[in-house]
Amino acid sequence: MFELLGTTLPSRLLLGTAQYPSPAILADAVKASGTSVVTVSLRREMAGGRAGEKFWSLIRSLGVRILPNTAGCHSVKEAVTTAKMARDVFGTSWIKLEVIGNHDTLQPDVFGLVEAARILCEDGFDVFPYTTDDLVVAERLLEGGCKVLMPWCAPIGSALGPVNITALRSMRGHFPDVPLIVDAGLGRPSHAATVMELGFDAVLLNTAVAKAADPVGMARAFGKAVEAGREAFSSGMLEPRDVAVPSTPTIGRAVFS
């Protein structure tokens, strides 16, 4: 169980809904992962179109909580308006706030992010900011009213896994009481387990599951990795040592010479 903004969630895995081979595989992957929060977006609807309705009824049938995003927004104004439109449709104050600053890396524009986060928090949103691992930006986001932070561990969709463990560890250490969700860049279940072992509260991923050869199997694998990593963190892991230490008792050893 995971307490997030006053809501108890059964899983520490948040899953994106894009890029699956079919709606049926998306639905099965969501179930297999055990997730209770999925991300969704808003896009232009064709006149007379029903694409949005079909997708929305599928998501509602899964019985999971919705975290709408502002993906693709490159300005504060775009992100703020998209967030308000998402609240109007999805009926939730939760918003995954993305303000993208670079086309190649999809790196957040942290200056715009802080400004948009402040505007939306003042308007009553629960802002989940997609940010970098920069501590000063994190502090500004918290000052602006954010109650949770979502640092990347590598560029979106890159599958590189945590490229700066030191920065992630530092972030965890600086904000011991803030829910921290690693968002973006995870490629393998072991990546998810690694960041969970560092003490992160949850992970959010999409491409690594959706683009796997078997998305349902991969969703299940990520679900297990997130659980394993969290339990390892909670159980207190052994620190690495430079010398060998025998695991079998040496006292009572037979002597044959």
Place this chain on the structure above:
Amino acid sequence: MKLLVNGEAHEVAANTLAELLAALDYEGDWLATAVNSDLVHKANRAEFRLSDGDRIEILSPMQGG
């Protein structure tokens, strides 16, 4: 009236946003609307009056990461 709807030019006889949605065959409670980059709540579409040249965005739920 000349309007830009989801980036496409339209000549539509509609006074309000609700009338525009009906004229273009948009229906359903899963749509989000904005005029000139500002949200227009579902509840306000019927009385929201459009002006020549307005830019309208009509969005609906889609897959997202």
